[in-house]
Amino acid sequence: MGLRELLNGVRWGVHPHDDHKRPAADVPLRVMPLPERLCVPLLQHVGAPALPVVAVGERVLRGQLIAAAQGSVSAPVHAPSSGVISAIGEVTAPHPSGLPFAAITIALDGKDEAGDALAPHADPFSLSPAEVSQRIADAGIVGLGGATFPSAPKAQLGLKLAVHTLIINGGECEPYLSSDDSLMRVRADEVIDGVRILMHATGATKALVGIEDNKPEATAAMRRAAEGFAAIEIRPVPARYPMGSDRQLVQVLTGKEVPSGARTASIGVLVNNVSTCAAIHRAVRAGEPLYRRIVTVNGGAVAQPGNVLAPIGVLIEDLLAFVGLKEAPARLVMGGPMMGIALPHAQVPTVKGCGGILALTANEITDVAPSACIRCGSCVKACPMGLLPLELSAHIQAGEYDKAEAKGLDDCLACGCCAYVCPSHVPLVQSFYHAKGEVWKRAQQKKRTEFTKGLAQARTARLEREARERAEAAARRKAERAAQQAAAAASANTAGGASA
């Protein structure tokens, strides 16, 4: 254990020597000019995809609802600028598979005409918590740290479970990324106001804002903005990946550990990202739905790296054209280098949860062939969840997914610390990604089998009932016929008797 770990008391995770955040983080925020078209995806959140409420050929205005939320855990989607809907169909998803997903394509007219936005409210504290949540829901706000869980159901859950503390995540622990940093430097007042609104919506009495100590400018700006609000405390936390993970941040800030398989709300805290808070401020105070966000564009191949305020649904190629490329990137990544998604190509739209686009050069990618595990235990020391990555990996390689589950596969955050520190370059986190998918698939298959088994039993019961009913009907007809014959015979007899 190094001196740093001893001093700050954090014994998990990794500390990349060069976090590549600067100089991009220090470049002033730029606003991206409107591109020719936007592809706004329908599924940008956890839950059910939004349902389009516009038709091809229809003209839409900035802030107009173009797809409505479906079900309780979902989020609506709004037009980021004015233009004509040119297509509603499939575009390549920001996903390593390169598979398509549904999106609404808008051919922008460049006028950027504003439509009827949501009703702004000057004093959100006079609203009831439920009304505030409704406004958050109507604005389509989801967790902007990357998890993209719809914020309104989350706030309602916090209210229901009577959380006492809000943890505001300004960790931004992924290397290369600085979108939250840039937001806190430029719009600290919006963040703090959003925190206050969210405290009102959840009923929390205290808010702790955790900011990694590698962002002194953001910490200073946030401290200034939070002056006069005793309930909001700005707390610098050690810069250590994955500090931005909710469980780790909660543990560092409150000293409490979230139980395995439980939500943070179970110990009375709710975690929200700083960008989400700023979006909540804009939605409630100004009636602005979530249709744009700050995206870090960084990486060795980018000519002018920095933070860009870009409309949601902008194609990566347009974004890269705006910042310029020095060379053809060897790999495009959405998100950070540790947990981000390698993109199949640049004709992919951004989503609400996209905080960064990286255009990496060949030098920035390590593609080393794995060698055998030497059982050094580095991965065990690095794992922020206290798991045994080498054992999990061994079980998964042997196809023993149930044993991997028994050893805490569900607790794995897929943060990638284990694979990062492994001196043998064993694909540890890659195995866990595969195993999580496999476990999910098997659970789905099992559910399906149970369902079809029920159908088969219902069918058997139905066929038996039908056969029985047919047999009964036949018996009844036979009895009726017999009775008729008997009656006929009897009447013949009486007739015969009468004639005799």
Next chain:
Amino acid sequence: MIAPIASVMFLGLVLGLILGYAAKVFHVEGDALVEELIELMPGTNCGQCSFPGCSGAANAIARGEASVDCCPGGGRALAEAIAAKMGVSLGAGGKADSGPKLAQVAEHLCIGCARCFKVCPTDAVIGAAKQIHGVLHGACTGCGSCEKECPTGAIGLEPVPLTLRDWNWTKPALAG
């Protein structure tokens, strides 16, 4: 004379009661392994395995007369579960999993003869006489019973297109 007869009779009575009680309590209803296998099987009795229903297949697997991967409806996951229960290794020699397949009606060929939905073990095919039939994908097990009934070849098993929800990473290869 009475005492020995009485004591032996008493002993016989007590032992008989114990035996009778044990027979009730430790009663084995068929083969426990077969029961467990039936529990794992899809339970649709589609007959694709050529055994009389799922219980027939479970019996055959338990006796070692059928391979553990004989159920096409269950796919690779079921084969692995049965192999684990039987304590045998599935190995690479097992049937290659060609991915899930579900029944699909080609509307331009369907004549509405109503034969296919009469054989469907899960009532997944819907329709009526002289109406084009359709398949409820949520209920179809891909057993293929309907395929054999169709006089025009309109209904058949088609691979399920991969979606974002179902896609998964392949298992990464280790050194070696």
